[in-house]
Amino acid sequence: MSTHRYHQHFTVSWDQLHRDVRELCHRLIERDFKGIIAITRGGLIPAALIARELNVRLIDTVCIKSYDHMDQGGLELLKGIDHDGEGWLLVDDLVDTGRTAKAVSEMLPKAHFVTIYAKPDGKPLVDQYLTEVAQDCWIQFPWDMGVAYVEPLVDQAKR
Template sequence: MTASRYHQHFTVSWDQLHRDVRALCHPLIERDFKGIVAITRGGLIPAALIARELNVRLIDTVCIKSYDDKDQGELNVMKGVEHDGDGWLLVDDLVDTGKTARAVREMLPKAHFVTVYAKPEGRPLVDQCLTEVAQDCWIQFPWDLGHAYVEPLADQLRQDPSRRGSPR
């Protein structure tokens, strides 16, 4: 994560993601989509949850890499689709600067594009989002987090008596 770019953090739990996706689906429920196109990798899990909520069985992917946890790099399209998106729901977890969104919009100009989260620079490129966050906010998604065992306090203090009385 580039320290100079991100000054806020927003951690999304699995429960929060499920609630947010379900809320995102309410305005979509009456629409009849041919299928869903997920933008990989971030859009895969929201697309699966949306597919369940909307009872959509046909899911395709657009595979693009534009950034990782360190910085944004060159856009690399690894897999596209062979239609213009007419009647399809395009799904990603987040629209950030809009770099990926712009490329996918060009590929699928007729798709209805939704993201669960959106930042101001990319927000105009999507048709619908649920939650808007600041541009300098790093969103920590649950699939990027791991669970770790935490020893009971009594065991920690036996190993390091100097921590007695410490609120940490």
């Protein structure tokens, strides 16, 4: 993690992620989507949860590799989509600087683009998001974390 760029931390638990996805789905429930396109890899789990909540069975992916993800280096398209996104829901976990969002939006200009979390630089590039976080906030997603034992305070104090 780049220390010069992030001054805040926001840890998202599995429960919190599920609650947030369900809340976003309440805002999408009246729409009828042909399918969902997940932006890999961050969009895979939110897309699966959204697919369940909206009862969507057709799911595709856009696969983009970002080099030097801490400093948002170059992007390489590994797998695209052969249509313009008309009638599709495009899903990612987060829009940060907007570089990935811009590239995918240009590929799928007619898709309805949603993210669970959005930072100020990227939020103009998505159609909907649930929660705004500060640009200098590092979001720790549950799939990047493990459960670890923490010593009781009394044992820590004895050292």
